[in-house]
Amino acid sequence: MAARPIAEPDFEARVRASFARQKAMSALGATLTQVTPGVVEIEMPYNETFTQQHGFLHAGAISMALDSACGYAAYSLMPADAGVLTIEFKVNLLAPGRGERFLFRGTVTKPGRTIIVADGQAYAYDGEGEAKMIATMTGTMMTVVGRQGIEG
Amino acid sequence: MAARPIAEPDFEARVRASFARQKAMSALGATLTQVTPGVVEIEMPYNETFTQQHGFLHAGAISMALDSACGYAAYSLMPADAGVLTIEFKVNLLAPGRGERFLFRGTVTKPGRTIIVADGQAYAYDGEGEAKMIATMTGTMMTVVGRQGIEG
Amino acid sequence: MAARPIAEPDFEARVRASFARQKAMSALGATLTQVTPGVVEIEMPYNETFTQQHGFLHAGAISMALDSACGYAAYSLMPADAGVLTIEFKVNLLAPGRGERFLFRGTVTKPGRTIIVADGQAYAYDGEGEAKMIATMTGTMMTVVGRQGIEG
């Protein structure tokens, strides 16, 4: 980004409050570990409940956490009365979702008044703490203001 | 597709066996409702456990079911000893994931020996049984043969 | 689409006028062959000028024509004073761009006030007039009103 984006003073509290309402994140066992303006990180341990047929973390579970990371990276730069909606995203699965724990980072690539583009990376950590990038996401997020039911 | 793709005789049994091993699908409460050569349908009721902050089905849950539908549509056309891996997918979220139940259909658009492209649609049904398309996916799947741990 | 989208009376004239201003389309040798509400078709003969290293039509040339087809499909449903911008698109290349002529169709999948999603297909025709689908696109388009320099 050309310039560091400016976040409203309460951005972290708003991100954390909205994340806490995402039941899908507690189902995954995911926690919000870092919230800075335009960058959000989510972590989770390996969770056998969300595996695919080979025992790896399901691509959908990876997408779920990456979408939340990218969405909250975008939301961290939005006005206080806005809500965030995902318009679309693309995920590339680079390596099997195999590891002891996982980190999902979302970063705003292009801030904007209505449309925000964020990129995400997912990493798997093995027992020695070695990280491997297992997926990338590019997502397009929308700032929604004044639509009933879309707050936060 | 120019020609109806030819599936191995046991394609349905193989798809059903692999789906049964996807713990993520039982976590979602999803069932495999239709398996024909190159087309797979998955259904699930609304599940509050997988909602985002506004109470809609999380984009990641929609992606999870669509990825399985597209992946098994591809797998239904693969040789008996192959495994299926998702290389990448893109999802467009067209409407909020609000409804009583959901249908996810994956259809092979382009069969191939190594690379298979599948397209998916997700529909939400309201209490009257009216359907609304809420998401589309395009996914690229890979046929994997002889790689340990990637069977089915 | 649940309902046939309603276009302004002059939609075809506006689409044709905007297309005529796209110098990239005349560079390709592409013509606008069909304009109906939400569906636009563009055709072009094989053009050696836009080939890649194997002599096939370059994926970028296919994308250029598909982007215009999808963008004008979206634009055909926009208000008379709006301009159209592409936010993002994804293209899957299904077969080499080999043929005597090419057809690119863009269709609106989801109309909307600000965001419009369109899907496209590209077909190659051989000397006997046999068509083969060579690429698909999903694109997200934006309605822009009152921004200087973005008319049409």
Next chain:
Amino acid sequence: MAARPIAEPDFEARVRASFARQKAMSALGATLTQVTPGVVEIEMPYNETFTQQHGFLHAGAISMALDSACGYAAYSLMPADAGVLTIEFKVNLLAPGRGERFLFRGTVTKPGRTIIVADGQAYAYDGEGEAKMIATMTGTMMTVVGRQGIEG
């Protein structure tokens, strides 16, 4: 990337020879300015021939150059007898294609024997040489060996 990918000794000559066969690149007025293992840069001046209706560089022209940059980044890491094909890509248009000249960089994110994932960025330079990122790409490329007509 965890480790610097290893390229065959003649990688640069092969990339340059293949690029020289891409007629679409000379039509755009694009030149190959940097070729290192896994990273390729292409530059071009503003070219009115490839504009869309508002006078900006057409999204398809941006995609064409990005696809070549990503494709050759992938090709630079392939065996000497291989050819490269683009399976799919996604482009996000971040800002209008307005500028005096343009730089397109493709970088391999994930090398692989069959599938290579590359990410690209497009920058526009104004008269003072100030750069602005105008687009990003994620592309999936395939190594093709022994298929007639797919060399280089």
